[in-house]
Amino acid sequence: MDIQVLAVDHSAAADYRALRQAVRAADPPDAERLLRSLATEVRLTVVDMIGRAGMGHIGGDLSVTDILVTLFGAVLDVDPEQPQALGRDRLILSKGHCAAALYATLARCGYFPRSELTGYMAPYSPLNGHPNRRKVPGVETNTGPLGHGFPVAVGCALGARLRGDGARTVVVLGDGELQEGSNWEAAMTAGHQRLAALCAVVDRNRLQQGARTEDTVALDPLAEKFAAFGWEVRETDGHDHGALRAAFAPSTTGRPVAVVAHTVKGKGVSFIEDRAEWHHKVPTKEQVHAAVEELTR
Amino acid sequence: MTETHTPHAPAADSAAVLAVEAPVYDCRTVFAEELAALARQDERVVVVCNDSVGSSNLVAFREEFPDRLVNVGIAEQNMVGVGAGLANAGFVPFVSAAGPFLTGRALEQIKADCAYSGFRVILCGQSPGMAYGELGPTHHSVEDLSWLRAVADLTVVVPADRAQTRAALRWAYTHDGPSYLRVPRFKVPDVTPPDAPFEFGRAQVLRDGADVTLVAVGTLVSRALTAADRLAAEGISARVLNVPFVDPLDRAAILRAAEETRGLVVAEEATLSGGLGAAVASLTGQHHPVPLRLLGVTGFAPTGSPEGLLEHFGLTADGVHRAAREVLGLTSSAS
Known part of the structure; x- marks a missing residue:
């Protein structure tokens, strides 16, 4: 069996470059409008992918969408034409089960053709339920088991500091995921090393697989935990693109930056929002129609 | 490649001889x-x-x-x-x-x-x-x-x-x-020739032999060579195969040994459930079954020095020597 490796979609990559330039040049309200429209596109794509595959983690995909869209649309210095460029900024989705949102975003940026998205989780598709860097350009490391992305991001940030090219590393974490101890090993190292070019974003939707985080093993006070580990902490609305963009600004203290992004699991589709059962429940055909209708309203 | 390694004289207490005669290194x-x-x-x-x-x-x-x-x-x-x-x-x-x-x-x-x-x-x-x-x-x-x-x-x-x-x-x-x-x-003597190639996935024949093959890694290699000396003194020709690449295994070298000698002893400082011995057993069992003895660590160790623990689990020249004779049917198995 051949390993299928996806390649850049030049025209989509050009579109993405134009969009990013427009976002950067625009006044804040216009930039937010552009990012909002990009987020809606990604959400519609996610709903379609999961409906088609009959599998996926729709709740977390919809909660992390605005974070990913803001990063790719306004923050990261990346070029889908050169996904392996040494000095690129790096985005690691540690909550790898939300691969659909990442795939939809990467395809929109031109890392690979949009047409591949219909194969999400189909037999032999490069688009596995969890992202694989050896098959999907734009994926920095293979995630899936929780608590893995953060240490790898620390390594990326240490490497960038050794190279001295100023590249940033952003790791996107689930909140439930923070119950894994390896995250705190990584947080401690990053704080000690004062990795100012590292940003950890917590998708704080307050739900994990079966229940609320605070009813399972409480994470609060989360901001204080990061601060105690030597991080500069910013709390923000994780669905407000302007606020997110501001939160992703470079460190002002020489410490790594933790962004606690308060989100709603299932954001954008009312019957999915903030319900534990939609962690990996799959919408019926009728529910897909209803979701599309609501997202395009 | 016979005799290109540090020679080991046949002796009753081979571990002691090695310790005295061959310098060992961390x-x-x-x-x-x-x-x-x-x-x-x-x-x-x-x-x-x-x-x-x-x-x-x-x-x-x-x-x-x-x-x-x-x-x-x-x-x-x-x-x-x-x-x-x-x-x-x-x-x-x-x-x-x-x-x-x-x-x-x-x-x-x-x-x-x-x-x-x-x-x-x-x-x-x-x-x-x-x-x-x-x-x-x-x-x-x-x-x-x-x-x-x-x-x-x-x-x-x-x-x-x-x-x-x-x-x-x-x-x-x-x-x-x-x-x-x-x-x-754990200090080991130099056992490989200085100019020996080190190729991906390749085993090294440290000594050729026709009767039995002693497959060994790490600390067990010098002990297998000593065992081969003792077997030679008894008129038994033992091949000593060093397998630095435990995975991927040099399938060809193992199967050649299975075809060309009458049985294999595999010795490693590791558990037997899935290490080199298990790999060799899986390969030969499916492609060329031969008499086989696997030496390794068979449980949580008692308190002891590294040398003492190797002895406890029979990971010595004596142990390899005995296993080779068992493979050849010259000594009945103790267990």
Whole structure:
């Protein structure tokens, strides 16, 4: 069996470059409008992918969408034409089960053709339920088991500091995921090393697989935990693109930056929002129609 | 390649003879030398460790390359993940820690972050096997070969002496993928010829023979050579096959030994459930069944010195010698 490796979609990559330039040049309200429209596109794509595959983690995909869209649309210095460029900024989705949102975003940026998205989780598709860097350009490391992305991001940030090219590393974490101890090993190292070019974003939707985080093993006070580990902490609305963009600004203290992004699991589709059962429940055909209708309203 | 190794005289107490006649070495010294040499020639070479600067013999490395040694503290999962991240960032990370903690604590990071992600991370298991002796089974790294052979796309290397330790490091540095190397602490004599090739996935015939094959790795290689001397004195011709690449296994060399000799003994300082012996048994069992005896660590060790524990589990020249006679039907099995 051949390993299928996806390649850049030049025209989509050009579109993405134009969009990013427009976002950067625009006044804040216009930039937010552009990012909002990009987020809606990604959400519609996610709903379609999961409906088609009959599998996926729709709740977390919809909660992390605005974070990913803001990063790719306004923050990261990346070029889908050169996904392996040494000095690129790096985005690691540690909550790898939300691969659909990442795939939809990467395809929109031109890392690979949009047409591949219909194969999400189909037999032999490069688009596995969890992202694989050896098959999907734009994926920095293979995630899936929780608590893995953060240490790898620390390594990326240490490497960038050794190279001295100023590249940033952003790791996107689930909140439930923070119950894994390896995250705190990584947080401690990053704080000690004062990795100012590292940003950890917590998708704080307050739900994990079966229940609320605070009813399972409480994470609060989360901001204080990061601060105690030597991080500069910013709390923000994780669905407000302007606020997110501001939160992703470079460190002002020489410490790594933790962004606690308060989100709603299932954001954008009312019957999915903030319900534990939609962690990996799959919408019926009728529910897909209803979701599309609501997202395009 | 017969007689190109350090000769071992036949003797009743071969371990004692080796200790007296052949100088033995802690391979951490050449590990540190070779690592520094690689770092001088390539600025991408970095080291990640878990508060093990001293036990990994990296104090001099840290002095010479202070920015290129990352001590993540006592945090092995983070350590392996950081190694993968440094590989992503364009570096060649050597991740060094005591074998039991590197492999046991960080097994999922080895699988997902290094092997599945396909990063060139060189995992250096210090003080492997039962080198920590009296510190007990928590500190013994005898499951590592079983655990890591089960991981796809990860090469598992067990050097037998100083030359192979150097060669293993150089090989791993050029290999496009992750690898795990045992770095011997228990002192071993030089057993491989200085100019011996060290090729990916290839075993080395250290001594040719026609009656029985002694397959050995790491600390057991010198003991297998001594056993071969004793067998020779009894008129039995034993082939000694050193298998530094436990995974991928040199299938051709093993099957050739199965075809050309009457049986195999496999000896390793590791559990028998999935290490080299299990690999050889699986291969020969499916393709060329022959009489086989597997020597290894068969349970949690009692309190003892490294040497004493090797004796406890029969991992001695005597043990290999006896197993070879059993394979040939000259001695009945004790068990």
